[in-house]
Amino acid sequence: MSHLDTMLERIQPTCADSRAAALSRLDQLTKPRGSLGRLEELAVELAAITAQPLPRVDPPAVVVFAADHGVAAEGVSAYPQEVSAQMVANFAAGGAAINVLARQIGAHLEVVDVGVATSCKGIDGVVIDRVRDGTGNIAVEDAMSDEEVQAALAVGMRAVERARRRGCRSLILGEMGIANTSSSSALLAAWTGLRPQQVVGRGTGIDDQRLAHKCHVIERALARADVDADPLRVMAQLGGLEITAMTGACLAAAAARLPVVMDGFIATVAALAATRLCPTVKDYLIAGHRSDEAGHGHALAALDVEPLLSLGLRLGEGSGAALAFPLLHSACAVLAEMATFADAGVADEPS
Numbered sequence: 001m002s003h004l005d006t007m008l009e010r011i012q013p014t015c016a017d018s019r020a021a022a023l024s025r026l027d028q029l030t031k032p033r034g035s036l037g038r039l040e041e042l043a044v045e046l047a048a049i050t051a052q053p054l055p056r057v058d059p060p061a062v063v064v065f066a067a068d069h070g071v072a073a074e075g076v077s078a079y080p081q082e083v084s085a086q087m088v089a090n091f092a093a094g095g096a097a098i099n100v101l102a103r104q105i106g107a108h109l110e111v112v113d114v115g116v117a118t119s120c121k122g123i124d125g126v127v128i129d130r131v132r133d134g135t136g137n138i139a140v141e142d143a144m145s146d147e148e149v150q151a152a153l154a155v156g157m158r159a160v161e162r163a164r165r166r167g168c169r170s171l172i173l174g175e176m177g178i179a180n181t182s183s184s185s186a187l188l189a190a191w192t193g194l195r196p197q198q199v200v201g202r203g204t205g206i207d208d209q210r211l212a213h214k215c216h217v218i219e220r221a222l223a224r225a226d227v228d229a230d231p232l233r234v235m236a237q238l239g240g241l242e243i244t245a246m247t248g249a250c251l252a253a254a255a256a257r258l259p260v261v262m263d264g265f266i267a268t269v270a271a272l273a274a275t276r277l278c279p280t281v282k283d284y285l286i287a288g289h290r291s292d293e294a295g296h297g298h299a300l301a302a303l304d305v306e307p308l309l310s311l312g313l314r315l316g317e318g319s320g321a322a323l324a325f326p327l328l329h330s331a332c333a334v335l336a337e338m339a340t341f342a343d344a345g346v347a348d349e350p351s
């Protein structure tokens, strides 16, 4: 049995008893029923995910998976490929946006080189768990072999295991990889049947001319691929190493009953891939935000989830998920710390 099959077998439905206990307690707390809106839904979801009537999400772990994309050679990004490795060094030095946001929420941050074109070996503090030197250019060849997809999934699973051993109770998945909005668009188009024009966005900030070119590149990739193949084969043809690692991490998190806060477009497509391998994973996912990337709304709709925030972000790295995390913290605190009507001697029926 493969590593993946073992993981898929371990994924169980979320806990109905803890969900019911959290729902019942919320209705006894000193507030009009349902008045904390989405925060109440979040508390209930977290109880069901963790199988704890009083869930805890602290401390969170942030894992940033980094890799390169052969399709960068088509000129689909506003930035050159070298930026992926340079940003890995920046993560390691603590200077990127996600470093700041992770510090604010008390998260341990780990950066994993899954396949940056030029190895990040030697950069202090980076986990080296490489599958290959970047992917193939999806416009002309498969991104990876089937074996490499399995290997990249396992990279994500190992990262979750490390986070668990450190005592983390929730997971924020981030990515760094120049041109990864192209791979994500191709995957989303393959799985939803949407046209490239609907799912391709400006990524790092490309102009209209480059956007039209990017759409054409994705059309070439889709024309070459068998989009009806099984999800792993589609990932091999059109995906990315860091995207696949995030998929593996979603599966491992669900198996371990860890809530996953999804970040932007790329992270959401990776989570969508996980649900195509195991639909139950969906119940372990919390949509942190809606990014400005054109395809993100479609990816969230494909998962049938509503994001917590919409801040016009278009960064990735796990930044939007880290910004949403305090809401999870608040949901848990309200459930655990608010007085009940009985405790506080407050009349619990409207007159």
Ligand SMILES: Cc1cc2ncn([C@H]3O[C@H](COP(=O)(O)O)[C@@H](O)[C@H]3O)c2cc1C
Pocket (backbone or CB within 6 Å): 076, 077, 078, 079, 083, 087, 175, 176, 177, 178, 179, 180, 181, 182, 202, 203, 204, 205, 315, 316, 317
């Ligand atoms: C300095 C810098 C930091 C980033 N951090 C995240 N991204 C984001 O931009 C990339 C995707 O956009 P595209 O497909 O257009 O290349 C990914 O690396 C993503 O994480 C960055 C991009 C840059 C340039």
Ligand SMILES: O=C(O)c1cccnc1
Pocket (backbone or CB within 6 Å): 181, 202, 203, 204, 263, 264, 265, 266, 267, 291, 292, 293, 296, 313, 314, 315, 316, 317
């Ligand atoms: O939504 C995202 O995650 C995103 C958008 C643009 C560039 N990088 C990431």
